[in-house]
Amino acid sequence: MGRRRTNPTGGLAALFVFTILSLALFTVYVREGDCSEGESCGPLHTVQLGAAEVLGPVQGGVALAASPLGGLTDRVANVFSGDRNALREELSSSQELAARASQLERENAELRRLLDGERAGYEYAPLARVIAPVGEQLTQRVTINVGTADGVGPEQPVIVGENTLVGRTTSRVSRNTAEVMLITDQNFSAGVTIVPPAQFDAASGNVDASGTDGEVTYGEGLLRTNIEGYFAVEYVDLSARAEPGDFVITSGRSGGRELLFPPGLLVGTVETASSQDIEQYKRIVVSPNVNPSNLEEVRVITGW
Numbered sequence: 001m002g003r004r005r006t007n008p009t010g011g012l013a014a015l016f017v018f019t020i021l022s023l024a025l026f027t028v029y030v031r032e033g034d035c036s037e038g039e040s041c042g043p044l045h046t047v048q049l050g051a052a053e054v055l056g057p058v059q060g061g062v063a064l065a066a067s068p069l070g071g072l073t074d075r076v077a078n079v080f081s082g083d084r085n086a087l088r089e090e091l092s093s094s095q096e097l098a099a100r101a102s103q104l105e106r107e108n109a110e111l112r113r114l115l116d117g118e119r120a121g122y123e124y125a126p127l128a129r130v131i132a133p134v135g136e137q138l139t140q141r142v143t144i145n146v147g148t149a150d151g152v153g154p155e156q157p158v159i160v161g162e163n164t165l166v167g168r169t170t171s172r173v174s175r176n177t178a179e180v181m182l183i184t185d186q187n188f189s190a191g192v193t194i195v196p197p198a199q200f201d202a203a204s205g206n207v208d209a210s211g212t213d214g215e216v217t218y219g220e221g222l223l224r225t226n227i228e229g230y231f232a233v234e235y236v237d238l239s240a241r242a243e244p245g246d247f248v249i250t251s252g253r254s255g256g257r258e259l260l261f262p263p264g265l266l267v268g269t270v271e272t273a274s275s276q277d278i279e280q281y282k283r284i285v286v287s288p289n290v291n292p293s294n295l296e297e298v299r300v301i302t303g304w
Helices: 008-031 043-116
Strands: 128-134 141-144 157-160 164-173 178-182 189-195 219-225 231-237 247-250 266-274 281-288 297-303
Touching: 141 164, 164 297, 189 231, 189 266, 219 281
Parallel strands: 164 266
Antiparallel strands: 128 141, 128 297, 141 178, 157 164, 157 297, 164 178, 189 219, 189 247, 219 231, 231 281, 247 266, 266 281
């Protein structure tokens, strides 16, 4: 059997009938009383009110059933919001702990390096922290947090790392603090020797001269900041060895006099070495092995 074909004319007629009926009902509804006080209700308004009375409890039940769901949604949102805040706090705390652990690891490594650099027969004060600069014209000095209670006294070498000299204590030493005159201070001086790097052992401070020609003499002189502002070694004989890259170490003496420093403390590296025929000594400029302005922790050699 074939599919039954719909009649378009019948559909249009039904639509027309429903339209006329709707207009008629709307007209009757408008002309009826609205059930306000003093007016009677028409049949359409009566049906509307009845339907409202029947469906009202159903609507209330649906709203009541839906209200817990709304509260549950709010509670779930609050839980997730609280979890996010807790995770943020935990992440921030973890980052702070990681940063602190990294700092402690660096400090421990530096302390181990300092302890490993201790020489046999030497006495050292505890690790000291630079706590303040001493600001005076033409001076470079700092204050450290060790003093007489730690065995520190005036005129003692101050070092970092493997016994690299950075200064000496002055007469201003109290129970818990000491003033340090840095090597770049214009009042600082030290007797030094200039040696090839390959022949110097920083751990022991010893110089092995076995590989040097017996006729070659190491340059010796006085290390200080000269009147021209250069950190230099003065009074080095013209015939003495002194080349760029050579190490400058304390000699422990100058002109036969014992000085304030033990021998073999590394101070710096020869930057330039020059001379002229008319000059009596070589002109030697030194680069400090450690920048004194960047000091954070130091140690004082109290005996040797």
